[in-house]
Amino acid sequence: MAWRVRVFSELYLSVEPHKSTCAIAIVENERGERLVARVPARYFGKIKQGVEGEVVEEWSVFGKLPVFIPRVQEEYRRVALVTGGSRGIGAAIALEFAKHGFDVVVADIVQDAETEKTLEAIRSHGVRAFFVYMDVSKSESVFKAVDEAVKLAGRIDVLVNNAGITKDTYLERMREEDWDAVINVNLKGAFLCSKAVLPIMKQVGGGVIVNISSIVGLLGNIAQANYAASKAGLIGLTKTLAKELAPYGIRVVAIAPGFAKTRMALAVPSAILQEYMRRIPIPRLVEPEEIAKLVYHVVENEALNGVVIPIDLGTTIASPIA
Ligand SMILES: NC(=O)c1ccc[n+]([C@@H]2O[C@H](COP(=O)([O-])OP(=O)(O)OC[C@H]3O[C@@H](n4cnc5c(N)ncnc54)[C@H](O)[C@@H]3O)[C@@H](O)[C@H]2O)c1
Structure with a gap:
């Protein structure tokens, strides 16, 4: 199911319980359901309001956490x-x-x-x-x-x-x-x-x-x-x-x-x-x-x-x- 970014915040801070820097987004699906998801730091600069993507459940010892993966072209070479x-x-x-x-x-x-x-x-x-x-x-x-x-x-x-x-x-x-x-x-x-x-x-x-x-x-x-x-x-x-x-x-x-x-x-x-x-x-x-x-x-x-x-x-x- 497609999810869309409603609001987001890019933090250069670690978010508990994870130590990694990430963005936090409130995303919404076609049924109007909303949830708060983490967005991996590699998508910094690529997420905007309205960007579509998928929500995956990432397993961690702290439980399952929703992670939003935006659908963006990775058009660069490392x-x-x-x-x-x-x-x-x-x-x-x-x-x-x-x-x-x-x-x-x-x-x-x-x-x-x-x-x-x-x-x-x-x-x-x-x-x-x-x-x-x-x-x-x-x-x-x-x-x-x-x-x-x-x-x-x-x-x-x-x-x-x-x-x-x-x-x-x-x-x-x-x-x-x-x-x-x-x-x-x-x-x-x-x-x-x-x-x-x-x-x-x-x-x-x-x-x-x-x-x-x-x-x-x-x-x-x-x-x-x-x-x-x-x-x-x-x-x-x-x-x-x-x-x-x-x-x-x-x-x-x-x-x-x-x-x-x-x-x-x-x-x-x-x-x-x-x-x-x-x-x-x-x-x-x-x-x-x-x-x-x-x-x-x-x-x-x-x-x-x-x-x-x-x-x-x-x-x-x-x-x-x-
Ligand atoms: N060759 C070995 O047996 C060996 C073993 C263990 C570790 N190392 C390490 O591997 C690395 C590469 O070694 P190598 O054997 O290829 O040496 P090398 O002398 O063939 O190459 C070293 C390169 O570093 C450059 N360089 C030197 N001073 C510099 C500076 N101030 N700023 C920018 N560049 C500078 C040189 O111009 C050269 O291109 C080194 O850190 C070395 O200590 C080498």
Whole structure:
């Protein structure tokens, strides 16, 4: 039976007993019967007085609740913004979203031949690809780039905080600027980007933030005090934002890859990589495409929130004994 919106209110508040942000509508059917129903936040901006739709009963532990699903055209493509998407793991992630019909914004400090190759590969899947200059460690640059991304792509549904750097050395030799540079890009960058996309995700009724941490953030690693601290910090950020942003329909998840086949890992001295291979159950590097598939899975699997998922060929279960 068709129902029509009589009055509605879009609340950026959680409505008990549910914690999710929603709109509340009074809807009426052809027989003049009225009821109060929740409208999922993804329909924000699309409900007006008179809009037709269906009422479904949603089961919850608090009992059955009427939910109004408006009959509106979903004429947009979802948009993923990937920081550090020019090459390596970021480029693989950008491409994976394109394969699944997302428009993609690559945000990076570098725009070179590799970037152009990545953008071309994205477009070959029939979706739109945009590049925005963004230095994730600088507030002004992040907010400007996110603004530009929304102007170009129209919305942001997924943010992947992937941009990252290393400045490895032993604590005794680690300069203050090595510490600051790594923390500023890897950790502060994710904070700034999350902050910048929040109003946009709230406006479109939800989203997903995926933080690319590392097994080094879980295990620590010699000569990587700055990097390990930044990647462990990302885990705290993930868990906190997962709690804080859930009412807006925004999920936040961290992924912790082991050594992956990119420029970053190949810069590690071969003696260290060989020693690493001797210790892990499956002795090879993780492929960037394997990480990309996991990121896409996280976005589609709505039960994942606030967790850290290692993708590491068994590194985190490897023991020094066996
Ligand atoms: N490669 C690995 O073994 C490995 C393992 C675990 C986690 N990670 C993480 O995965 C992410 C991607 O790493 P990768 O191996 O593809 O590295 P990469 O060096 O190949 O790519 C990093 C990208 O980030 C960009 N970038 C650097 N500083 C930036 C800044 N200030 N603002 C915007 N963009 C910036 C670079 O231009 C580059 O495009 C990083 O966060 C890294 O820490 C990598």
